[in-house]
Amino acid sequence: MTSMTQALLDEAVALTRAAGELTLQWFHDEELGIEHKGDGTPVTAADRAAERFLREQLAARHPDDAVIGEEEPDSRGSSGRTWIIDPIDGTKAFTHGVPLYSNLLALYDHEGPAVGVINLPALGETVYAARGLGCFFDGRPARVSDRPTLDGGCVCTSGLGTWAPEHLEAVRASGALLRTWGDGYGFALVATGRAEAMLDPRVAIWDIAPMPVIISEAGGRFTTVEGDESLMLDGSVALSGVATNGRVHHEVLGLFDRSRLS
Template identity: 30%
Template sequence: MSVDLQPFAEFAAELADELGAFIRPLFRRPLDIVSKADESPVTEADRGAEQVMRKLINARFPDHGIVGEEFGAENADAEFVWHLDPIDGTKSFISGSAQFVTLIALTRHNRPVLGVINQPVNNERWIGIEGQKTTFNGKPVSVRKCPDIADATLYTWGAEILYGPRGPAVKSLIETVRLTRFSADGYAYGLLALGFVDIVADEGMKPHDYLALAPVVKGAGGHITDWQGREIEFGIGEKTLAVGDRTLHEAALNILQG
């Protein structure tokens, strides 16, 4: 049964507004930084922002589930579940770089049907809704054509990826494309939707990292899967590949698969 997603999209925009108001005063300010179990950093901005979102969701949609990066899951078996990453790109945030975003996703039966990529400092917002055109600050956007992988611009999460077990595959992709940039996290997928980036390849992703990206990329005319070519949904996306021009997908996938 189809569901009108527009009310959820409007609410997600409200969440992004509230998060922006919370995060902006903390940007480029001294903050205590704590290392989590996986050695990734977390700040009071991450935790406080997620608490703001959880409070608003529970007040508006008490029957929905919530899964957040900082405070785990509640009612996760609900038909609709919100997946929250208050600051995707905490390393950028604590370094004073505006290449961090807030990611908000809504899944229905584990499939992402709504995604928001929000950059609160630059006031940039991408909204992807299943079956609709992705918008950037309210205006429709599209990926660009790039049929030859040798002409492509690639983003990947950080130079650290080259020293991990998937480093050789990513290095091969880097050596194939025209230009490579690092460390934009979810922001890179927004740039792909705007037509400035052709490929984004990431690994080590968690659901709160990848679920919001899929509706944004697909609604802009792009294609996004995991490294096995499977459609993104909850539990599928730890290794993510997004392309603007769909003709790049097979070539990039073959390289990443070695």
């Protein structure tokens, strides 16, 4: 089983990196067209091309696996395994030429999160993990920080538009540095010890699917804002994501009232 998991991890990393290389063809393209979906979020040819590439590769390699992605309808499977794709996490950053966007790929099986990849193609960084095998940052073992409190630490988020003023004040009062180094990049920072916490109060499953296995294998903790450690893959519930080094997790959850983050 370990060798099979390692093979799936290696495959997921290679495919996600290849998808990332594909998106770079459109990065900084002044003629890049931007459309808006029904929910108002942007989508580009790069998003669609990267997801199509990953779906084609997964269908060829694992035809019995299910696939969930942001840009195309779900594909059913019979194996009990599900791949989850976010072809570009941080499309707004991508369209503005900001290199903090990522490509996300995760694999879930009957035991839960099995494999997770955060690829940052414009930065040349990849953070990845598999259940029981550890977390890695470009081939080197990755670990969360050992800071015991938020005081002096770094808290990341994707944006401040959903934050209530009292929550911002609570972070400031904790002594933490708040930065919008968000989306998949923020979670990668936590997994590699460069930030203590990352909070995304409103997400879809593809935005956070790789994070539970990546953060836990790096020695940290991942939950929703309510502290729930399980994720629903069918999109039936609103999701949020909180990743920390584990030591500050209760302190982070204590700063927020979920009812004010909707």
